[in-house]
Amino acid sequence: GYRDESTMKVIRHESLGIYIYAKPKNQTELKYNQSLAERAEAIRCRRFEAIVNERYDFFDKExxxxxxxxxxxxxxxxxxxxxxxxxxxxxxxxxxxxxxxxxxxxxxxxxxxxxxxxxxxxx
Known part of the structure; x- marks a missing residue:
């Protein structure tokens, strides 16, 4: 969990608003799902880094x-x-x-x- 800066409440999940095909029917939909999964992972990594920086008082350049x-x-x-x-x-x-x-x-x-x-x- 992390603390939302505006409400100061602890949040466990954060929605990115990214949607993928549940059952991709062709190669294009499969590539689309992979592309969005990579982007979501990059966002997750940046968010995790920000949480660690805040928790341990590291300087956050962002x-x-x-x-x-x-x-x-x-x-x-x-x-x-x-x-x-x-x-x-x-x-x-x-x-x-x-x-x-x-x-x-x-x-x-x-x-x-x-x-x-x-x-x-x-x-």
Whole structure:
């Protein structure tokens, strides 16, 4: 089992939404089943690696490619209006694109400078 990050519930099975022929009638259907089985195995291997990395605190490079702005937006929606304003400024500062891998001290310092000079909207 693994923990779903959005609901924090333990899940034992994950559906991939991949369907194969139960009884392939010809060579084409057989090749189709083999191709999808290989893809499903590749997905299973990647998912298993992510679970092991999370469990043993290994660095997961795939998570660094995730959208930081989407994460920040979800977090800001749970907080007060100050968070919303900071999110809007950060989205403007990054021109709507920012991954977790791009977050570093230099970006934070440049964002700080931006906030000191940025026009204040409502506050």
């Amino acid at each position: 998570k660094m490619k995730g959208d930081f702005l989407a994460y920040f937006k979800k977090l800001a929606d749970k907080k007060n209006s100050k968070w919303q304003h900071v999110y809007m400024h950060f989205r403007t500062f990054t021109q709507g694109k920012c991954t977790f891998g791009e977050i570093n001290v230099d970006l934070c310092n440049r964002f700080r400078e931006y906030l000191l000079t940025a026009p204040q909207g409502l506050h």
